[in-house]
Amino acid sequence: MAGFILRRLLLLIPILLGVSILMFVIIRMAPGDPAVAYLKLSNIPPTPGAVAEARQTLGLDQPILAQYVSWISSAVRGDFGVSYVTRRPVLDDILYYLPATLQLAGLALLFTLVVSVPLGIWSARYKDRWPDHLVRGFAFLGVSTPNFWLGFLLVLLFSLTLKWLPPMGKGGWQHMILPVLAVSFMSLAINARLLRASMLETASARHVLYARLRGLSDRQVERSHILRNALLPIVTATGMHVGELLGGTLVIESVFGWPGIGRYAVSAIYSRDFPVIQCFTLFLVTIFVICNLVVDIVYAWLDPRIRLNAEAAI
């Protein structure tokens, strides 16, 4: 298992290098000169002389390979340059805003898992009866609802009408309930539906039939023979949900005035603050890739077939 984890960790390096190269190439190929963006944000008119000077300060006059090497070697040491707007080191800003976002996304992931699993089990247990219809209807609603709009509906109901919860801002646990609900609704729905389908499929497997023939009770069969196998697709799906939840959080932050990295990134996008956009993307991709690595490890831990195959293949 340790070998498996180590190999998967090493595989992260080429992926992240690839991501950083791709980002770099796209930035340099895109229309719009970073030097002009830099001058605009410094309130300097972009005359040819000023542009040339800015290109030199920003190192844009170097060959692209040299630029990349210099950027990545600073980045590895934690230096992502200075924001064109705030003039502060980008890393400091990112680390300032990121925890609030991760808090929201992490709670949303926890909520998704804790609620979707019982819903999926309930739905499968009462297949084609009213609990199943209820869960499936709920799941269908979930995959179709715009999360930012749901956020406003929740504010309208729970903050403005019932006055139970604060409509926006960050503070105690009361502030987190509505954003977490809005962000996780879709993943929750997908997960519940997936678990239902997976349980029904496993229920028709031969080992389940055998367990029933041995005279085990329905609940015993469900717990030890269906659920364990049926949970594997949920583990895989969790990797995707991390991406969805992170992305959803970035949007939802604007609804609830949540002081996270999403609002910071959107303002950087408006002002075309390239170092910030670059660093923000790299951080979120890294978090996403690491979460998927954890998912793979959990999967291999739960399912020895994967682990042993992977070890045999390498």
Add this chain to the structure above:
Amino acid sequence: MSVASLDEHAPRRTVWRLPIRDTWAVRIALVIVVLLAIAAIAAPLVAPYDPNAVDLTQRLQGPSLAHWLGTDHLGRDELSRLIYGTRVSLGSVALCIVLIMTLAIVVGGASGYLGGRVDQAVMRFCDIFLAFPTIVLALFLIGILGTGMVNVVIAIALSHFAWYARMVRGLVLSFRQRDFVLASRAAGASRIRIFFEHLFPAIMAQMIVLATLDIGHMMLHVAGLSFLGLGVQPPTAEWGVMINDARQFVWSKPMLILWPGLALLLSVMAFNILGDSVRDRLDPSLHGDHPH
């Protein structure tokens, strides 16, 4: 056995006869999609007012005979803006899909046909795209390209095409050894002819399944990015922009935020029902295994 009779087994016409399961939900979904298409195409004929006509004397009116859904904070007719909004939503998603399919056929096809090193390189390239969460890649690309609807379309297309390219590559590889392809080759058909006669219809059928499943999701992305102010620029009527416009009146005029959201919800639902139905019929193997 002649080549022609072998060819009859080729999945040639599957594209144009999408078998859709006929239930009441699917029928309602089809009606909604047709209505949306009519609203988008015939917006100037259907909409009662100019969607951008500002009339400050009529601002924030409730529903009335003159304005069925009321007016917004600038006195613009809400219903007309909703109808024009279908243009942006459907149009941008349609463009996304065309772009994704073109990219996927070129990239995935090259990978599958050329094989070897090219294949390896292209697949690693796709892996890099798949390492991004969709919204993060879209935000990055909009940050670099600048805000605006065209860039949103490019961003959404680039953040989805890798899944499609991988699928095209897989199909190309699996078709190479199929009997009817080998027979065509033996009969002297050129590579290009084989591609358009045999591969292209099968690839399109699969891509339409994937795309129908993705339409709803892409509409949500377009609206979300516009809501953040990164997509269409005001005063253009678009559902995400309308939700953002209405947010400051959420307490006094909650209906203003309800309408565009409901329009979005209904459209996404309709496309999701159609997507599920098409998938169930055409491709049972995709069941429950969709990446989004």
